[in-house]
Amino acid sequence: MSGIEGHISADAASLLRGEIAAAGGREVFFLGHVNEDGVVVSAEVLARGTDVSVAAITQAGAYGDVAIHNHPGAVLEPSEADVTVSSLAACSGIASFIINNDVTAVYVLVEPMKPPQLKPLDAGELLGVLSAGGPMGKALQNYEERPAQKEMMAEVIDSFNHDKIAVIEAGTGTGKTVAYLIPSIAWAVTNDERVVVSTHTINLQEQILHKDLPLVRKIFMADFKAVLVKGRNNYVCLRKAHLIEEDPELFEDDDAAELHALLAWAFTTKTGDIADLNFMPRHRVWEKVQSTPETCLRAHCPYFRECFIGLARREAATAQLLITNHALLFSDIAIHAENGVFSDSTILPKYRRVILDEAHNLEEVATRHFGASVSRHGYNRALNTLYRHARGRETGSLMVLAAQLVRCEARGAERGQVDAMAARLNEVVMVSIPAVQFSANDVFDAVAAEVARARPDEAGTVQYRLTPERRAEDMWLRLQEHMMRLVAATRLFVKGVAEIIADVRKLALEDEKVAGALLDVEAHLGWLTSYAATLDAVCNDDSDQFVNWLEARVTDTVTYVSVERAPLDVADAMVQNVFEQYPTIVMTSATLTSRKTFDFFEKRCGLAQYRESFSKDPDVKKKARPVRAMVLPTPFDFKRQAAIVIPTDIDAAHFDAKSTMAGHGHSLRDAVRTLLDITNGSAFVLFTSYGLLRKMAREMEDDLAARGMNLLVQGSGGRDELLKRFRSESHAVLFGTDSFWAGVDVVGEALQSVIITKLPFRVPTEPVIEARAEYIDAHNGNSFTEYTIPLAVIKFRQGFGRLIRSASDYGMVAVLDRRVIEKYYGKWFLQSLPECAQMVGPLDELVAQASAFLTQHREAYALRRTPGAKAAGHAAAQAPPPAQPAPRPRASRRRAKDAG
Ligand code: SF4
Numbered sequence: 088m089s090g091i092e093g094h095i096s097a098d099a100a101s102l103l104r105g106e107i108a109a110a111g112g113r114e115v116f117f118l119g120h121v122n123e124d125g126v127v128v129s130a131e132v133l134a135r136g137t138d139v140s141v142a143a144i145t146q147a148g149a150y151g152d153v154a155i156h157n158h159p160g161a162v163l164e165p166s167e168a169d170v171t172v173s174s175l176a177a178c179s180g181i182a183s184f185i186i187n188n189d190v191t192a193v194y195v196l197v198e199p200m201k202p203p204q205l206k207p208l209d210a211g212e213l214l215g216v217l218s219a220g221g222p223m224g225k226a227l228q229n230y231e232e233r234p235a236q237k238e239m240m241a242e243v244i245d246s247f248n249h250d251k252i253a254v255i256e257a258g259t260g261t262g263k264t265v266a267y268l269i270p271s272i273a274w275a276v277t278n279d280e281r282v283v284v285s286t287h288t289i290n291l292q293e294q295i296l297h298k299d300l301p302l303v304r305k306i307f308m309a310d311f312k313a314v315l316v317k318g319r320n321n322y323v324c325l326r327k328a329h330l331i332e333e334d335p336e337l338f339e340d341d342d343a344a345e346l347h348a349l350l351a352w353a354f355t356t357k358t359g360d361i362a363d364l365n366f367m368p369r370h371r372v373w374e375k376v377q378s379t380p381e382t383c384l385r386a387h388c389p390y391f392r393e394c395f396i397g398l399a400r401r402e403a404a405t406a407q408l409l410i411t412n413h414a415l416l417f418s419d420i421a422i423h424a425e426n427g428v429f430s431d432s433t434i435l436p437k438y439r440r441v442i443l444d445e446a447h448n449l450e451e452v453a454t455r456h457f458g459a460s461v462s463r464h465g466y467n468r469a470l471n472t473l474y475r476h477a478r479g480r481e482t483g484s485l486m487v488l489a490a491q492l493v494r495c496e497a498r499g500a501e502r503g504q505v506d507a508m509a510a511r512l513n514e515v516v517m518v519s520i521p522a523v524q525f526s527a528n529d530v531f532d533a534v535a536a537e538v539a540r541a542r543p544d545e546a547g548t549v550q551y552r553l554t555p556e557r558r559a560e561d562m563w564l565r566l567q568e569h570m571m572r573l574v575a576a577t578r579l580f581v582k583g584v585a586e587i588i589a590d591v592r593k594l595a596l597e598d599e600k601v602a603g604a605l606l607d608v609e610a611h612l613g614w615l616t617s618y619a620a621t622l623d624a625v626c627n628d629d630s631d632q633f634v635n636w637l638e639a640r641v642t643d644t645v646t647y648v649s650v651e652r653a654p655l656d657v658a659d660a661m662v663q664n665v666f667e668q669y670p671t672i673v674m675t676s677a678t679l680t681s682r683k684t685f686d687f688f689e690k691r692c693g694l695a696q697y698r699e700s701f702s703k704d705p706d707v708k709k710k711a712r713p714v715r716a717m718v719l720p721t722p723f724d725f726k727r728q729a730a731i732v733i734p735t736d737i738d739a740a741h742f743d744a745k746s747t748m749a750g751h752g753h754s755l756r757d758a759v760r761t762l763l764d765i766t767n768g769s770a771f772v773l774f775t776s777y778g779l780l781r782k783m784a785r786e787m788e789d790d791l792a793a794r795g796m797n798l799l800v801q802g803s804g805g806r807d808e809l810l811k812r813f814r815s816e817s818h819a820v821l822f823g824t825d826s827f828w829a830g831v832d833v834v835g836e837a838l839q840s841v842i843i844t845k846l847p848f849r850v851p852t853e854p855v856i857e858a859r860a861e862y863i864d865a866h867n868g869n870s871f872t873e874y875t876i877p878l879a880v881i882k883f884r885q886g887f888g889r890l891i892r893s894a895s896d897y898g899m900v901a902v903l904d905r906r907v908i909e910k911y912y913g914k915w916f917l918q919s920l921p922e923c924a925q926m927v928g929p930l931d932e933l934v935a936q937a938s939a940f941l942t943q944h945r946e947a948y949a950l951r952r953t954p955g956a957k958a959a960g961h962a963a964a965q966a967p968p969p970a971q972p973a974p975r976p977r978a979s980r981r982r983a984k985d986a987g
Pocket residue numbers: 323324325326327378379382383384385386388389390391394395396397
């Protein structure tokens with residue numbers, strides 16, 4: 088403790104003193120701003136508290152600021168909570184002072200920090216790492232420099248050095264992960280500024296963690312720490328686990344055995360991460376112990392020191408590189424968007440530079456995270472977590488709160504008040520919970536009944552979009568009435584409990600268990616409140632900025648019903664919450680362009696709007712950050728390695744039942760069988776519809792087995808399990824839909840053929856797709872060419888991209904949808920692919936050509952694998968492709984030309 092001189096100026100001290108006096112001498116939390124010498128010269132009040140505590144809102148500060156609060160007694164010694172808060176703030180460059188009420192003494196917990204001077208990366212030095220004679224060349228046998236990889240690395244370096252946004256399409260085999268990992272680590276180590284790398288799929292995360300980072304560690308001399316960051320709900324909350332252990336009867340129901348196994352693990356695990364559990368608990372059981380931001384007591388938690396979330400956060404806070412997924416990143420971004428700051432509700436510590444890999448998914452991820460959903464399951468879950476009566480037992484967080492109130496150490500008049508509050512809680516439970524439950528069932532039964540009248544798609548899903556016309560229909564008016572009754576019942580219930588909670592808080596009971604129980608109840612009230620707000624908005628906000636729809640998914644045993652709401656456009660949210668926030672953003676993927684431009688990607692993810700805002704406003708223009716987009720070609724020799732096979736005589740029935748050619752030509756089943764025979768399996772068959780996939784699987788399973796091909800069908804096992812089997816079994820055939828079109832890597836002879844059954848157009852009646860298309864049309868656009876086609880082209884490229892994953896891979900991609908050569912838009916699909924051998928014609932003729940193409944590659948492949956035949960094999964690998972593309976049939980060629 089010392090005098091304030093050199094820490095707080097006289098003017099600032101006077102301001103602090105005045106505010107403390109105005110707060111009656113209670114604790115006040117300030118944010119101080121310093122001069123060049125680190126002396127606080129001004130301050131603002133952020134919170135006022137009690138005689139013993141105040142909310143610490145360090146998130147509002149910037150690097151170099153000082154968090155200041157007073158201790159009303161003369162003792163300025165920091166409490167444990169003070170130390171914790173100041174350590175968290177220090178991670179963001181914020182200092183911490185404690186002062187007395189007269190502002191004559193100060194205890195400096197953390198000294199003011201100066202914003203770091205950033206040191207630019209040395210491009211020459213880093214690019215040298217990738218040179219044949221550099222560390223990479225020494226670490227890898229037969230290493231060959233890849234110009235595209237170096238070009239990408241140079242661009243990423245530039246994005247760090249000049250606060251740029253880079254959009255980089257890097258073809259398969261470019262080595263893009265290493266190209267961004269090396270500059271990211273170099274920047275983080277040199278400037279002590281952590282970098283986040285976010286991916287869409289777990290596969291890519293695993294590749295980075297287990298393949299790329301170990302390589303980078305080997306070749307890159309700097310010592311660095313990289314941490315995989317997972318969502319909070321992956322971790323067990325020790326407070327909840329102890330609460331259950333102490334009062335098991337308040338939590339146990341049908342899942343008692345599983346809950347006990349979970350507790351046994353929770354008290355022995357070193358990580359608290361569900362991935363380390365040796366069994367998979369049911370969701371409703373895990374939910375009882377999982378950590379959530381709403382139920383976390385943070386510094387007031389008795390288990391704060393050993394908390395697994397704290398451990399994970401500390402690990403992340405001390406790492407230079409954070410690997411995470413888009414879902415977690417966007418949940419954190421949504422929390423920042425709501426609070427305007429980084430908060431301790433988020434998992435990711437403060438970061439300013441971000442790499443978004445698999446960026447083609449950004450619009451979809453952002454739509455999900457900036458939208459909302461209310462399901463029967465969600466409502467029931469929130470209600471059951473609050474109160475459940477089963478087998479003569481009452482459980483749930485309201486019962487826990489009532490029990491803790493009865494047990495807490497209140498005396499005299501306070502005792503009577505506390506008991507009365509517990510009794511009020513019981514009353515609310517008895518009256519309001521059944522009312523909300525009844526109303527919720529009423530709504531979701533009515534939605535299910537009404538929606539069930541519509542014809543479900545082959546996956547059993549019905550989506551009923553609320554268009555302005557439908558909002559005038561009797562059906563919707565009836566549903567709206569049910570929904571608003573549920574909204575009213577929910578709000579009444581929440582209000583009743585919230586009033587009791589407010590009364591309990593006024594008593595300022597110093598009881599951790601009561602405090603924890605209050606938070607648990609409030610968290611679930613928060614869910615109900617947001618459900619009610621979403622239903623209210625769906626009923627009453629019909630602005631065209633949101634898409635609202637009812638959804639029912641029917642399975643053999645149950646119907647899942649929900650009410651959905653999503654933003655029509657995520658561009659504004661992306662501009663405000665992403666592009667304007669981070670100085671360096673690198674977005675990359677192998678498939679960002681459509682029709683050779685980034686226009687579609689940039690428009691859909693908001694980058695086009697970000698650029699536009701600069702061009703219009705001269706003031707904003709000054710702050711404009713450069714945006715650069717570039718395409719880097721694949722180093723693979725597609726002309727030699729791949730053939731695209733397009734039969735012209737496949738029955739059109741599976742892609743266009745109304746076609747005049749439907750019912751003529753080879754059936755889809757026969758065509759798939761014929762094509763599978765060419766490679767003897769070793770193929771992915773990609774569908775756009777799960778119904779057709781299942782039908783074909785049923786029809787072909789025995790036939791394929793008789794031919795020695797093992798059929799693996801999406802849905803018959805987890806994706807990773809199916810892939811593992813596919814890689815290890817000879818002649819396997821995998822039937823997949825959506826998730827197998829992208830993010831799947833099978834290298835080598837296990838995959839020699841990809842059969843695309845139909846051009847991957849999204850279902851036009853999907854509510855968000857339909858609404859976006861209508862919006863474009865209504866604003867003088869052409870939704871088909873501006874939206875539907877680009878979406879399909881990107882997906883088509885992803886499907887095609889499954890085939891060639893290494894320089895020695897070879898094979899064919901067959902497209903069984905003639906529209907790719909017959910329709911005017913077909914050329915946009917074909918032109919989006921790398922140049923490769925193209926075979927177009929009747930199926931029977933193509934079989935011979937494709938077989939010859941593959942046989943020659945197979946022989947070359949076998950030669951390369953024969954010991955001692957390396958030179959010959961290499962020569963064969965470098966040889967020009969033997970296959971000659973067949974002439975296209977006249978009719979098809981003419982049609983394509985006419986349309987062009
Ligand atoms: S700090 Fe939060 S997450 Fe950790 S044990 Fe306590 S309440 Fe649970």
